[in-house]
Amino acid sequence: MSDLFRFAFDVANLGSLYALMALGLVLVYGILRLVNFAYGELIMIAGYTLYLLNKSPLPWLVMALCALIAATLASVATERIAFRPVREKSLTAMLITSFAVSTLFQNAALLFISPRARVVPLPDLFSQSVTIAGELYQLRDILGIVVAVAMLVLFTTLLNRTVLGIALRAAADNFRMTRMLGVPANLVISTAFAISGFLAGVVALFWLGRTASVTPTIGLEPLIVAFVAVVVGGINSLLGAVVGGYVLALMTVGINSFLPQALVDYRQAFTFALVILILLVRPEGLVRAR
Amino acid sequence: MLTLDGVHAGYGPIAALRGVSLEVGEGRLVALLGANGAGKSTTLLTVMGVLKPSRGTIRLAGESLVGLAPEAIVRKGVAMVPENREIFPALTVEQNLRLGAFVRYDRVRFRHDLDEMVALFPVLGERLTQPAGTLSGGQQQQLAIARALMSRPRILMLDEPSLGLAPRLVEQVFALIARLRAEGRTILLVEQNVTRTLDIVDYAYLMNMGEIEAAGTPEDIRRRVDVASVYLGGQRAEAAP
Numbered sequence: 001m002s003d004l005f006r007f008a009f010d011v012a013n014l015g016s017l018y019a020l021m022a023l024g025l026v027l028v029y030g031i032l033r034l035v036n037f038a039y040g041e042l043i044m045i046a047g048y049t050l051y052l053l054n055k056s057p058l059p060w061l062v063m064a065l066c067a068l069i070a071a072t073l074a075s076v077a078t079e080r081i082a083f084r085p086v087r088e089k090s091l092t093a094m095l096i097t098s099f100a101v102s103t104l105f106q107n108a109a110l111l112f113i114s115p116r117a118r119v120v121p122l123p124d125l126f127s128q129s130v131t132i133a134g135e136l137y138q139l140r141d142i143l144g145i146v147v148a149v150a151m152l153v154l155f156t157t158l159l160n161r162t163v164l165g166i167a168l169r170a171a172a173d174n175f176r177m178t179r180m181l182g183v184p185a186n187l188v189i190s191t192a193f194a195i196s197g198f199l200a201g202v203v204a205l206f207w208l209g210r211t212a213s214v215t216p217t218i219g220l221e222p223l224i225v226a227f228v229a230v231v232v233g234g235i236n237s238l239l240g241a242v243v244g245g246y247v248l249a250l251m252t253v254g255i256n257s258f259l260p261q262a263l264v265d266y267r268q269a270f271t272f273a274l275v276i277l278i279l280l281v282r283p284e285g286l287v288r289a290r
Numbered sequence: 291m292l293t294l295d296g297v298h299a300g301y302g303p304i305a306a307l308r309g310v311s312l313e314v315g316e317g318r319l320v321a322l323l324g325a326n327g328a329g330k331s332t333t334l335l336t337v338m339g340v341l342k343p344s345r346g347t348i349r350l351a352g353e354s355l356v357g358l359a360p361e362a363i364v365r366k367g368v369a370m371v372p373e374n375r376e377i378f379p380a381l382t383v384e385q386n387l388r389l390g391a392f393v394r395y396d397r398v399r400f401r402h403d404l405d406e407m408v409a410l411f412p413v414l415g416e417r418l419t420q421p422a423g424t425l426s427g428g429q430q431q432q433l434a435i436a437r438a439l440m441s442r443p444r445i446l447m448l449d450e451p452s453l454g455l456a457p458r459l460v461e462q463v464f465a466l467i468a469r470l471r472a473e474g475r476t477i478l479l480v481e482q483n484v485t486r487t488l489d490i491v492d493y494a495y496l497m498n499m500g501e502i503e504a505a506g507t508p509e510d511i512r513r514r515v516d517v518a519s520v521y522l523g524g525q526r527a528e529a530a531p
C-alpha cells in the first residue's frame with residue numbers, strides 16, 4: 001500500500017513539473033506553430049537571477065518572485081525583439097531564430113557568469129522532510145505538487161473565465177479567425193509568451209531545487225522533457241500537454257522503479273522506446289484536438 | 291458604406307482579384323455571385339485585411355481600410371462570417387459569442403447583446419454552455435452569424451452561409467438574411483446559390499475569374515444574364531489555369 005502511494009506520489013511530483021513545462025511550450029506553439037527552443041533558457045535565466053540575488057539580504061520569497069519576473073520579462077522580450085520581426089516571414093525563420101536566442105542566452109551566461117555550476121539559494125523548507133505513514137517525503141516535493149496543481153487550476157480558470165483567456169484558446173485553435181473577430185494578434189502572442197515565461201520560472205524554482213545549482217546548459221533537459229511530453233500528449237491541445245506531462249512522468253518513474261539494477265543505465269532508452277510505441281499507435285498524441 | 295475601387299490582390303504571384311470595384315450602400319443587401327474560384331471569398335478576405343491589395347482602394351464610410359490589420363478593420367466596423375463558419379468547436383456557445391464582442395467588451399452590454407442574440411436565435415439560448423462543436427451544421431451557422439453580429443458591425447459580410455446545409459436549412463438561412471436586411475443592417479452576401487440569392491437582395495455583382503463581369507438589380511441580372519452561365523463561367527475559370 002505504502003509502496004503504491006510512494007509510486008503515485010513520485011509520479012505526481014515529477015508529472016506536475018513536466019506538465020507545467022509542457023504547458024509553457026504548447027501555449028506558444030498552439031498560436032504561432034513555433035516550438036520555442038529558447039524555452040529552456042528561461043529556466044536558466046530564473047536560475048541565474050536567484051544566484052545573483054544570493055548575497056542580497058532579501059527574503060527567499062522575494063528572490064523567487066524576482067526570478068519569476070525575470071523569466072516572464074525575458075520571454076516577452078524575446079518575442080518582441082527576436083520573433084516579432086520574423087513572424088510574417090516564415091515558420092522556418094522563427095524556428096531558427098529560437099535556436100539563435102537559445103544559443104545567445106547560453107553564451108551570455110558562459111561569458112558573463114561562468115561555465116561552472118553556481119549555487120542557487122533555496123529556502124530551508126526545501127531541505128526539510130516529513131514522515132507520513134512511515135515513509136519519508138521531501139517537503140520540496142510536496143510543495144512542488146501543491147504549487148503545480150494550484151498553477152493548473154489558476155491557468156484553467158484564466159483560460160475559461162477571462163475574455164483574454166478565451167481569446168488565447170481561440171487563437172490556439174484558429175488564429176486567423178480570432179483576429180477576424182478583432183482580437184489583436186500582438187496582444188494574444190505577448191500574453192502567451194508572458195504565461196509561458198512565468199510557467200518556466202515556476203518550473204525553475206523546483207527543477208533547480210533538486211540540485212541547488214544552475215549552469216548555462218541547465219535548460220536543455222527540461223526543454224527536451226517538455227517537448228517529448230507535448231508530442232506524447234498531443235501537440236494541438238493544451239490538455240494534451242498536461243496529460244503528456246503526467247504520462248511521461250509515469251513512464252519515467254515506472255521504469256526507474258521496476259527496471260532491474262543492471263539496466264538502470266539504459267532507462268532513457270526504455271523511456272524513449274515507450275514514447276515511440278505510443279506515437280506508433282497514436283501519431284497525433286494521446287489527446288486529439290477537437 | 292463599403293466601397294472597393296480597382297482592387298487587385300492575390301496569393302503570392304497568382305492574381306486572384308483583377309480590378310474589382312463594388313459598392314455596398316448603407317442599409318442595403320448586396321450579393322457577390324459567381325462560381326467556385328471566381329474570387330468571391332478572396333474579395334472578402336481582402337476587405338478583412340487578411341490579404342493585402344496590391345492596387346486599388348477599399349473604404350468604409352470614406353475611411354481607407356488598406357494596410358490595416360484584420361483586428362483594426364473589425365474595430366472600424368466590419369464583421370465577417372467566413373466560409374465553413376469557423377466557429378471555435380472547443381469553446382462553449384457563450385464563449386464564442388463573448389469573443390464576437392471582443393472589440394466592445396463590457397459585461398453589462400454583453401449581457402444585453404447576448405439576450406438580443408438569444409431572442410434572434412432561440413436555439414443558441416438553449417445551448418449557451420455546450421461546446422460549439424456539438425451543434426448541428428445549421429446551428430453552427432446561426433452561431434457564426436450571431437458571433438459576427440456581437441461586434442455590432444456597420445457592415446456584415448457573409449461568405450456562402452448556405453454551403454453544406456440541408457435544403458430546409460438553406461431556406462432558414464435565406465429567411466434569416468432577409469430578416470437582418472429588414473432590420474436595416476448593411477450586408478454583403480457571397481453566394482453560389484444564384485436563384486435564391488437574387489430573390490432577396492437589392493443589388494448584385496457577378497464575378498468571374500477575379501473580375502466583376504456584370505452588376506445590377508436582381509431584375510437586371512435575371513434579364514441580362516443567363517443564370518446557368520454563372521456556373522458555366524466558373525467551370526471555364528476552373529479549367530483556365
